[in-house]
């Protein structure tokens with residue numbers, strides 16, 4: 305990957321290490337994901353602790369500016385890039401004869417950790433695709449350090465001259481926490497705000513919550529923070545800017561939520577909704593909603609899953625015939641796979657890549673003779689789609705598809 309995956313107006317995932325220092329003793333270590341370090345006269349609180357291999361770097365950066373003990377580690381949520389650098393921080397405390405930091409999280413986080421451990425091979429597989437991680441690098445954490453204290457809705461922790469107000473909100477996860485420090489007018493939001501269209505409706509992951517995400521951002525706006533430390537990307541300073549950044553994202557989420565609810569009420573089914581929802585220019589051109597990670601289409605998918613079951617309105621799809629059977633019948637009618645391939649090539653030439661892929665799938669599902677030609681054409685179309693795709697997740701799905709097909713072609 306490039307040094308910075310800078311696809312929108314701001315780098316979302318930065319591989320450039322940078323520590324932001326603020327005058328009041330708040331610091332933010334910007335790595336792939338961000339780590340907030342809150343220094344007080346009594347000790348330090350860390351909010352989010354990154355990926356497993358971030359731990360040593362967190363300790364190194366922290367010890368550049370303070371020898372005080374880390375008293376709290378707060379998990380903003382239980383994702384792999386936010387709650388796994390813990391071991392090195394505990395080790396640092398042991399070496400320094402400091403008390404063991406207390407780990408605090410929302411009460412749903414332990415259940416998430418249980419699920420991850422139960423389904424490790426699955427999470428390895430989907431995260432490898434989502435982030436395009438090479439085969440020789442582990443794609444998911446294996447060492448789980450559970451919280452010492454969990455809370456439900458809200459928890460207030462006095463620390464030296466400041467107060468850490470922890471708030472729960474469902475958003476990207478059901479265990480999400482944002483932290484407000486009133487004395488510093490600072491908010492640490494983890495992935496509730498990340499310089500991208502919110503990652504609601506990730507194609508691989510469990511349910512996420514668009515409306516509650518918007519509500520959390522509105523609660524944050526009401527506090528008028530003057531510093532916002534996001535889960536990824538650069539910090540935001542100035543209450544007006546933060547207001548605009550949060551309200552744009554909240555309005556966009558509400559806009560999509562309202563549309564899906566309206567269209568479901570009107571009797572529309574998934575396919576029609578997915579092809580007809582509106583994403584106004586105001587959002588499409590906003591630097592706060594760039595579809596570089598999450599995507600409005602994914603958000604609509606999540607809303608459909610949240611408000612509706614999986615039936616798509618067509619009884620043919622209730623107990624469908626296998627794709628191979630359908631494809632064989634279509635190929636027979638079309639006069640063979642070669643004719644379908646020809647049609648797919650025409651579609652590709654006309655730039656109708658999505659149509660071309662569907663046509664190719666008939667050839668691939670129903671014919672073994674022209675498999676290699678069809679696979680090669682599919683690779684060439686996926687390459688074109690990947691090249692122009694801005695969403696990291698969508699692009700990696702295309703690239704993952706290309707890798708899979710290439711393996712098949714080598715066999």
Ligand SMILES: [Zn+2]
Pocket residue numbers: 337383385386495535536
């Ligand atoms: Zn994250």
